[in-house]
Amino acid sequence: MTLPHPTADQISLPNVLAVLGDPTRLAIVRYLASKEGVPLNCSQFLDLGSKTNLSYHLAKLREAGVTRAEVVGTSRLITLRRDDLDARFPGLLDSVIAAAVDDTALPAVGGHEVEMPA
Amino acid sequence: MTLPHPTADQISLPNVLAVLGDPTRLAIVRYLASKEGVPLNCSQFLDLGSKTNLSYHLAKLREAGVTRAEVVGTSRLITLRRDDLDARFPGLLDSVIAAAVDDTALPAVGGHEVEMPA
């Protein structure tokens, strides 16, 4: 089972900007960027909203082509679509992330570190 | 008489992104960028919407800190706030404009060239 994603050329600039222009979604992207390479599941973002609300915002990000979600068991592993975004809109993601870091301190998101069994 | 503008530090990233995430406003910014240095008045944008509607969108851009409007007679001369945007969010405006140019061909806006008296 896979979730619907736009192809790279279906990613639209106004749509990407509109989707990033929401504080919750910008915080999600900012957090994904700070952990780039590490796929995260939805529950890592629970500090940013309720489970239902996050499902909504994560769907918006995915449908706009900002994130990719891979279904693994009951989890969706979420990553930034940096490759496609960089190809389509060079420099945009980097400047948004850099600006977001400056603009807002990283909220106390996460805290669900992967515990190694003792 | 002057119009209200946010100070540079009042310009918020989510707000700027949200404001740019509208096709009409993005087209306005794209056109301002293509004529950078030349202050434009509202009527130059009439191809993009009705007079009332443009007044609304131009107010949004100004209130978000994306543009500056100077009152000269009955006109408002509109320019990009590139200095403040670049200081606050380095690279953002440039990457948005570059992406907008790629994404959408410049619509047949303008056509009201400044005629030199014969």
Place this chain on the structure above:
DNA sequence: TCCTTAGTTCAAAACTTATTGAACAATTGT
């Protein structure tokens, strides 16, 4: 003064987005 030009303001309508809780589906562990 009167008319035109440039743009704003207001109120209404139409539309879109965000947020919530309850119910649901699918996987994993016991």
Place this chain on the structure above:
DNA sequence: ACAATTGTTCAATAAGTTTTGAACTAAGGA
């Protein structure tokens, strides 16, 4: 099989945005 975990969907509501026309203000020119 049962329960727990992970996340989605649905319907409702609340809230915000966009668009419109009519009425308005202010400046400039005849």
